[in-house]
Amino acid sequence: MDEEPSASEEAPAAREEEEAASSGHHEGLLFSLRYLGVWDLLAVERVCRSLRFAVQSDSLLWKCIHIDGPPLSERITDEALLRLAQKAQGWLQCLSLVDCSKITDDGLRRVLEISPRLQKLSVSGCRRLSIEGLIHNLKAFESSGLSSGFTGIKQLKLGRLFSLLPEHYEDLRSLLGRNEVGCQPIASKPQFYHCGVSSLACDDDRAIDIEICPECQNLKFVYDCPSESCRAKGLDHCRACDSCIIRCSQCGRCMKDCR
Numbered sequence: 001m002d003e004e005p006s007a008s009e010e011a012p013a014a015r016e017e018e019e020a021a022s023s024g025h026h027e028g029l030l031f032s033l034r035y036l037g038v039w040d041l042l043a044v045e046r047v048c049r050s051l052r053f054a055v056q057s058d059s060l061l062w063k064c065i066h067i068d069g070p071p072l073s074e075r076i077t078d079e080a081l082l083r084l085a086q087k088a089q090g091w092l093q094c095l096s097l098v099d100c101s102k103i104t105d106d107g108l109r110r111v112l113e114i115s116p117r118l119q120k121l122s123v124s125g126c127r128r129l130s131i132e133g134l135i136h137n138l139k140a141f142e143s144s145g146l147s148s149g150f151t152g153i154k155q156l157k158l159g160r161l162f163s164l165l166p167e168h169y170e171d172l173r174s175l176l177g178r179n180e181v182g183c184q185p186i187a188s189k190p191q192f193y194h195c196g197v198s199s200l201a202c203d204d205d206r207a208i209d210i211e212i213c214p215e216c217q218n219l220k221f222v223y224d225c226p227s228e229s230c231r232a233k234g235l236d237h238c239r240a241c242d243s244c245i246i247r248c249s250q251c252g253r254c255m256k257d258c259r
C-alpha cells in the first residue's frame with residue numbers, strides 16, 4: 001500500500017503535469033486500483049482527497065466485493081456491507097462473504113435490493129444467515145430481476161454451515177437452474193479435497209457448491225479424486241463426500257492411494 005502512492009512521484013515530469021490536471025495521480029496507479037481488494041480500496045480512500053475521489057467515483061472498482069477473512073469478515077455489519085454495496089451503484093456482480101458472522105438475512109436482503117446485476121454469491125460461514133431467509137431473499141431477488149431484465153444469481157456458495165433439507169436444495173437448484181443450459185455437474189472442473197478450501201466465488205464454475213453425494217445420498221461437499229489410478233477408472237469413480245471417502249488433506253487423494 002505504501003509503495004503505490006510513491007510510484008506517482010517517480011513519473012516523468014511531463015506526464016505528471018498532464019495528469020495533474022485530471023486527478024493528480026499517475027494513470028497506472030489509477031489503473032492498478034482495479035486489482036485491489038476491498039480492504040486495500042478502503043485504505044486507498046484514506047490516502048488523500050484525490051484518491052478518495054478516484055475510488056468513490058469509479059463504481060466498477062466495487063463490482064466484485066470479497067470479504068473473505070479477518071479482520072473485515074469479523075467486523076462487517078449489515079450497515080457497513082450496505083455502504084460497500086452502495087459504492088458499486090448497482091454494478092455489484094460478485095459478493096463473497098466468508099465467515100461474516102454479523103451479517104443477517106435482513107442485511108443481505110437490503111444489499112440484494114440495490115444490486116440487480118449480482119450473479120455470484122458466497123455466504124459460507126455466515127452464521128447468522130438462515131437457509132429459509134436466504135431462499136426467501138433469493139426468490140425476491142429473482143422475481144424483481146426478471147421483471148427488469150436481469151439474469152439473477154448464477155452461482156451460489158453455501159459452505160458447510162447450513163443444514164439443507166432436500167426441499168431447500170430443490171428450491172435453490174430451480175432458482176439457479178434458470179440460468180443453466182443443460183449444464184451437467186460433470187462438465188465443471190473437478191473438485192479436490194484439501195485443507196486450504198478455496199473461498200473465492202470467482203474461481204469456481206459450479207452453480208452451487210453442495211450436491212447429493214453419490215455414496216450416501218446426503219447433501220454434502222462432494223470431491224473428485226486426483227489419484228491417477230482412480231481417474232483412470234472413470235470420472236465418477238472415487239467421487240463422494242468426505243464422510244464417505246476419507247482423503248488426504250495434503251493431496252486430496254483417497255487414503256488407499258495416498259502415500
Ligand SMILES: [Zn+2]
Binds near residue numbers: 066201202
Ligand atoms: Zn469476485
Ligand SMILES: [Zn+2]
Binds near residue numbers: 213215217
Ligand atoms: Zn457421502
Ligand SMILES: [Zn+2]
Binds near residue numbers: 248249250253259
Ligand atoms: Zn496425500
Ligand SMILES: [Zn+2]
Binds near residue numbers: 225227230257
Ligand atoms: Zn481415489
